[in-house]
Amino acid sequence: MKQFKTILGFELTNYFQNKVFLGVTLFLVITIAVVTNLPGIISAFSDSGVFGEDTIALSVADGLDGEYYKALFSSAFEGSTIVITGDAEAMVQSGDASCGFYVDGEQNLRYFVPNITLTDTRGYTALEVMRSAAQFTGLLKSGVSPDEAAAILNPDIELETVNLGVDQTQNYLYTYVMVIALYMVILIYGQMVASAVAAEKSSRCMEVLITSADPVAMMFGKVIAAGAAGLFQLVAVFGSGFFFFNLNRGALESIPIVGSLFDIPLELLIYMIIYFILGFFIYAFLYGAVGSMVSKVEEVGSAILPVNFSFIIVYIIVIFSLSSGSIDNIAMKVCSFFPLTSSMAMFARIALSSVPLWEKLTSVAILAVSVFGVGVLSAKIYRAGVLLYGVKPTIPQIIKALRRA
Amino acid sequence: MVLTLKNIRKSFGEKEVLKGFTFSAESGEALGILGRNGAGKTTTIRILMGVFPADSGEVLVDGKPIDYAKTGIGYLPEERGLYPKKKIIDQLTYFARLKGMEKADAVKSIDRWLERLGMSEHRNQELGTLSKGNQQKIQLVTALAHDPDIIILDEPFSGLDPVNAILLKDVVKEEIALGKIVLFSSHQMNYVEEFCSSIVILNGGEAVLQGKTDELMREHGKNLTDLFVEYASDRI
Numbered sequence: 296m297k298q299f300k301t302i303l304g305f306e307l308t309n310y311f312q313n314k315v316f317l318g319v320t321l322f323l324v325i326t327i328a329v330v331t332n333l334p335g336i337i338s339a340f341s342d343s344g345v346f347g348e349d350t351i352a353l354s355v356a357d358g359l360d361g362e363y364y365k366a367l368f369s370s371a372f373e374g375s376t377i378v379i380t381g382d383a384e385a386m387v388q389s390g391d392a393s394c395g396f397y398v399d400g401e402q403n404l405r406y407f408v409p410n411i412t413l414t415d416t417r418g419y420t421a422l423e424v425m426r427s428a429a430q431f432t433g434l435l436k437s438g439v440s441p442d443e444a445a446a447i448l449n450p451d452i453e454l455e456t457v458n459l460g461v462d463q464t465q466n467y468l469y470t471y472v473m474v475i476a477l478y479m480v481i482l483i484y485g486q487m488v489a490s491a492v493a494a495e496k497s498s499r500c501m502e503v504l505i506t507s508a509d510p511v512a513m514m515f516g517k518v519i520a521a522g523a524a525g526l527f528q529l530v531a532v533f534g535s536g537f538f539f540f541n542l543n544r545g546a547l548e549s550i551p552i553v554g555s556l557f558d559i560p561l562e563l564l565i566y567m568i569i570y571f572i573l574g575f576f577i578y579a580f581l582y583g584a585v586g587s588m589v590s591k592v593e594e595v596g597s598a599i600l601p602v603n604f605s606f607i608i609v610y611i612i613v614i615f616s617l618s619s620g621s622i623d624n625i626a627m628k629v630c631s632f633f634p635l636t637s638s639m640a641m642f643a644r645i646a647l648s649s650v651p652l653w654e655k656l657t658s659v660a661i662l663a664v665s666v667f668g669v670g671v672l673s674a675k676i677y678r679a680g681v682l683l684y685g686v687k688p689t690i691p692q693i694i695k696a697l698r699r700a
Numbered sequence: 701m702v703l704t705l706k707n708i709r710k711s712f713g714e715k716e717v718l719k720g721f722t723f724s725a726e727s728g729e730a731l732g733i734l735g736r737n738g739a740g741k742t743t744t745i746r747i748l749m750g751v752f753p754a755d756s757g758e759v760l761v762d763g764k765p766i767d768y769a770k771t772g773i774g775y776l777p778e779e780r781g782l783y784p785k786k787k788i789i790d791q792l793t794y795f796a797r798l799k800g801m802e803k804a805d806a807v808k809s810i811d812r813w814l815e816r817l818g819m820s821e822h823r824n825q826e827l828g829t830l831s832k833g834n835q836q837k838i839q840l841v842t843a844l845a846h847d848p849d850i851i852i853l854d855e856p857f858s859g860l861d862p863v864n865a866i867l868l869k870d871v872v873k874e875e876i877a878l879g880k881i882v883l884f885s886s887h888q889m890n891y892v893e894e895f896c897s898s899i900v901i902l903n904g905g906e907a908v909l910q911g912k913t914d915e916l917m918r919e920h921g922k923n924l925t926d927l928f929v930e931y932a933s934d935r936i
Binding site: 297298301302305308309495498499500502503504505506507508678 | 749751752773775777780783790798839
């Protein structure tokens with residue numbers, strides 16, 4: 296235990312003395328600070344007129360009431376200024392308006408725009424405005440009073456949803472964030488563990504280490520230090536995100552995706568933390584074992600490919616199931632008990648469907664036992680692997696070496 | 701203290717590396733473990749240090765199975781290397797603490813050794829900034845800082861200039877005088893002859909010649925190099 300603490304302390308210091316690690320963490324925190332303050336920054340500039348206000352030019356054919364259409368468009372394009380002009384097209388061309396409309400009769404509308412962007416919906420909005428206006432006038436012409444016309448066009452219908460399970464629209468975001476964060480942390484920190492072990496072996500430092508410390512303590516110390524460093528980075532990123540979110544709550548809460556991100560239910564948060572930690576460790580141990588089987592740091596990249604591939608396949612299954620909406624399909628059910636896949640698959644199912652408690656507990660128990668088992672096995676591979684120099688050992692050689700160890 | 705390796709056998713796959721190797725060494729004595737490349741010296745050292753177990757045989761201290769918590773072992777491997785990017789004091793402290801020392805004691809002992817080896821000025825430098833010979837002296841500190849009872853030195857003089865070689869010789873003699881057991885593996889017979897009161901020649905996985913160095917030379921009427929050539933070469 297004393298050796299484990301010494302190793303953990305030493306490895307953690309390595310991470311926290313690493314300028315790249317600290318730099319990346321700081322960069323992420325600053326990026327979050329800037330992004331979360333963006334609405335405030337933009338409005339500060341808007342007030343001083345730097346960005347200017349959005350102007351929409353509006354022309355109407357002779358005989359039509361310009362003011363009537365201005366009022367209609369103003370209500371549809373809230374926040375934009377509608378300017379009546381004789382030539383909307385010219386105004387758009389000169390850059391005085393971001394877009395323009397020409398109302399050529401009640402059922403004819405022309406839309407002027409400098410470039411059609413991917414997200415441009417203003418043409419359709421104007422079309423809807425015109426359609427409603429035409430329906431309204433049509434009803435008036437057939438003798439319906441304005442109040443009755445309004446009631447016909449906007450009937451008061453209420454929808455009451457009774458949710459018997461979880462709210463996928465709410466939980467979808469956490470699941471995506473968790474799955475992607477786990478994916479990145481495992482790939483980045485797992486590879487760091489593998490490289491660190493391979494570097495010790497290639498510098499022959501291993502000769503001293505293996506004769507000074509218990510390989511199980513070495514493996515657990517290294518992996519837990521990498522996990523703690525990764526967790527620190529995540530807490531720094533999400534913690535600062537939460538801090539800045541609260542500072543700018545007024546501006547950010549109106550953006551639904553941001554508002555729901557920090558509104559995660561406690562139970563889901565607990566499962567997230569459990570699956571995140573266990574999911575990370577099972578892979579980090581594998582990466583450590585692989586790192587001990589190569590002789591040089593340059594060989595780490597190719598040696599870890601099988602672990603990377605298996606992990607990427609799981610990621611794809613989970614992401615596809617998330618996108619398809621059928622989160623409880625057979626593949627996901629199988630994956631949610633298999634220890635290498637359950638961290639992502641079972642968490643996604645817990646967040647997005649109703650999973651019985653026994654399934655959750657079984658999955659966590661299988662994963663926890665497997666983490667310990669894989670940890671001990673990795674330590675054995677580590678002990679056998681660190682003494683194998685030269686060409687990369689084959690699987691039968693590793694099994695033989697394991698027996699020797 | 702008497703260290704005894706008794707009838708050690710070890711096979712890797714089909715190959716039997718050690719076939720009943722037996723030797724013993726006493727406190728205040730240096731024992732030269734000699735053998736050609738591949739004779740099984742490193743395997744013997746690793747079994748002695750508990751890196752892996754022997755297939756059969758025993759490692760005994762004063763007649764009882766070795767207890768690594770009580771018997772400290774310091775090891776200077778032939779393949780040298782520490783952390784090139786870490787500060788010297790940090791990594792030496794780390795290795796001493798892995799051997800069970802408290803931090804304050806470790807730093808005190810390391811500073812004393814750095815002083816003894818003339819390396820104090822490099823204390824806070826990264827290891828990679830030192831010359832090969834100086835890095836070797838730092839590695840020697842990892843073997844000695846925790847004041848071990850048994851010191852294993854594998855080719856300690858390779859790569860050292862004559863001045864550093866004399867310094868190392870003095871250090872080894874001091875450790876012997878302090879009552880340590882020194883196991884010395886080298887192909888440089890002049891050093892073996894200078895330190896080792898006893899030798900054991902390992903060939904084909906077993907001891908083919910062992911005893912007091914001067915007596916063996918006198919009995920056979922040969923110097924150590926000739927003895928080595930005669931006994932170490934014919935079975936491989």
